[in-house]
Amino acid sequence: MRSHPHPPTPDNDMPVPATPAGREGLAALRAHPEHALVALDFDGTLAEIVPDPEQARAHPDAVPALAALAPRLASVAVVTGRPAGVAVRHGGFAGVAGLEHLVVLGHYGAERWDAVTGTVQAPDVHPGVAGVRAELSGFLDELGLWRGTWVEEKGRAVAVHTRRADDPHATFDALGGPLAELAARHGLITEPGRYVIELRPPGMDKGVALASYAREVGAESVLYAGDDLGDLPAYAAVEKLRSDGVPGVLVCSGSAEVAELAERADLVVDGPAGVVRLLSRLAEVLAAARPQ
Structure with a gap:
């Protein structure tokens, strides 16, 4: 495991995690983005919660932000309870330049869509x-x-x-x-x-999915953003990775409806718009540090 520097002096408009562990995680991601995994929930994190889930769509700036950020990272993954194909359609993720290696882990990791193949892998229905x-x-x-x-x-x-x-x-x-x-x-x-x-069905949750995928890509730092109770296992997975020496950042897409995530998060942002601003700013900071 490579050593990570102390947290850098924060940029004026770059959100700063409130916890030492979160600041360490963000510093590690910025120091070596090519070994970092950014993983995100969909509903409530990349897309606003709406009364009819079929009408949910990714924030209009989400795909551009992810496309700017993804080429600088080891991987970007969307981890969602939705079917993988539905998240891809509602997110507008397919065929986007910069997202050629995006992975969507749907149904809490039971399904997987890879941009490389454009196909969904899934077991039989329970x-x-x-x-x-x-x-x-x-x-x-x-x-x-x-x-x-x-x-x-x-x-x-x-x-x-x-x-x-x-x-x-x-x-x-x-x-x-x-x-x-x-x-x-x-x-x-x-x-x-x-x-x-x-x-x-039992046996899969966002924590299992996230930990497995982090191992698969050899992530040496992890940022996870979520908004709901189903994201708590993913938070626990990041906390376990941190205890094993892998720095991580827990981001909460803020909501008055779910206080549990905000209480455990290193950084709370203002809903999907705040998540997108964070992703966009992170892409800008990484581009300035290491122009391609």
Whole structure:
């Protein structure tokens, strides 16, 4: 493992992590970007949260920022609970100059899209997903909680959204236990998010996906940005990497809905727009340090 310098004097408009570990991680990334991995959640991080997930699109400046940054790094990865192909379409990632080696780890790492091939690699769908899908409408009706909820089909998972309910928070809380029981009957687990509960197969999460990919690319520093409870395993993976001597930065795409991430983050930015500004500024700083 190469040695890393002390944190440099901060640029006037470059966000500075609030923690020593975060400052060390950012300094390591800036010192040796060719050995750095930048990994990002999609919804709430690169794209605004919207009532209908099918209408979510990456921030208009996200792709240009990533395209400017990616060629200077070991790798850029999008780590999302969405199907990989959906994230690629909604992000506009395919066929972009500068993103020739982008990787999208979808369904918490169960699927993988590589820009190099333009194809998705994925295992067979867990049979429990079909069982849950068949039961879910009647299940919500029996609970008296169907009004205002919305079921999202995700191929390898099913998600129940409560954002449209009269009381999204109360409906979310009321569904937690029953949906966990339903998932367990079909060999699935639940993943809570921002007014959404996803029922999905066990064995993969963003932390497993991130740690595996970091090993694959030989990352010697890692920056991860997320916004939701499903990103906590990825935060834990970065913290484990730091304990093993790999510097890392935890970025929170700020939201009043999820305080847990902000409390653990090294750097909190103002939603997807703040994430994009960070990526753009980082690309500029790296370009100034090492013109191509």
